[in-house]
Amino acid sequence: MIKPVIDVVHLYARDMNIYGDRGNILTIMRRLEWYGYDPKLIEYNPGDIFPEDADIIIGGGGQDSGQSKIQDDLLSIGPKLINLAENGTPMLMICGLYQLFGKFFKTSTGESIKGIGLLDIETYGKSERLIGNIVTHSQQFGDIVGYENHSGQTYLGPKVKPLGRVKIGAGNNTDDDSEGAIYKNVIGTYLHGSLLPKNPAIADFLIKQAVTNKYGKFNHSEIDESLTQVARLVAIKRPR
Numbered sequence: 001m002i003k004p005v006i007d008v009v010h011l012y013a014r015d016m017n018i019y020g021d022r023g024n025i026l027t028i029m030r031r032l033e034w035y036g037y038d039p040k041l042i043e044y045n046p047g048d049i050f051p052e053d054a055d056i057i058i059g060g061g062g063q064d065s066g067q068s069k070i071q072d073d074l075l076s077i078g079p080k081l082i083n084l085a086e087n088g089t090p091m092l093m094i095c096g097l098y099q100l101f102g103k104f105f106k107t108s109t110g111e112s113i114k115g116i117g118l119l120d121i122e123t124y125g126k127s128e129r130l131i132g133n134i135v136t137h138s139q140q141f142g143d144i145v146g147y148e149n150h151s152g153q154t155y156l157g158p159k160v161k162p163l164g165r166v167k168i169g170a171g172n173n174t175d176d177d178s179e180g181a182i183y184k185n186v187i188g189t190y191l192h193g194s195l196l197p198k199n200p201a202i203a204d205f206l207i208k209q210a211v212t213n214k215y216g217k218f219n220h221s222e223i224d225e226s227l228t229q230v231a232r233l234v235a236i237k238r239p240r
C-alpha cells in the first residue's frame, strides 16, 4: 500500500543543530512512520534551493557565530517562510532559530543579527547565561520539559502568545515567567534536550497540522506510548 508522504524540512541542519536538536527530526520521522505515513527528510543549508513542498519545518539552536553565518540566507528565504506560516504550515524553532524568527538578536558583544520578524519577539544578549534543565506549563500541551542554554533574553510583543509558563528554570528572560512563543502553527522555544522525544504532545500537534493541511484529515494507527511516558517522567524529575 502506498503511504501518504509528508515532507519534513530540517532548516540549517549543518550550522543550527546543538544540544540534541536532531532528536526532534528523528522523533517527527519515527512518529510519522508509526502513524502510517511516509516521511521524507529534506535538509536545507545556506545556498540550497528552498524545497517546493514543506509540510513541517524544524530548526535548531546554534552559537552566535552559527547564527551570523546563516543570517543572510535566512533573510533571503524569510518571505517564503512567512508566507508558509501565514498559511498554517507547522514549524518548530529552537533557541538560536527561535531568536532569528523574531525581529533581531542583539548579542552580548554588541552585534545585531537581524531576524525575519515572523514572530513578534526581540532578543537581547546579556552577560549571564541561562543554563539548566527546565519545566514549563502550557494549557495546550501540559508540562513541557527540556534543557536551556542561552545568553539571549527574549521579550514577546502582542502578536504572539507564550508557549508556556516557567515552573523550574529561566525561560525567555529573567523578568517574566514566559517561555517560548506561539503564532498560528509556529512554535518557538528555548528548550533543547531534545524537546520532542520528551514532549510527544508537541510532536503530534505539528504532525496533525501538517497531515490535515495536506490530506484534509489525520487518519492514523495507534502508537504504544509506554516507553515515551517513562522517558518523560524521568526527565521531569531532573530539573531542580
Ligand code: GLN
Pocket: 018, 060, 061, 062, 063, 064, 067, 094, 095, 096, 097, 149, 150, 151, 152, 153
Ligand atoms: N547563541 C544564542 C544565545 O546564546 C542561542 C543559543 C542556543 O541556540 N542554545 O542566546
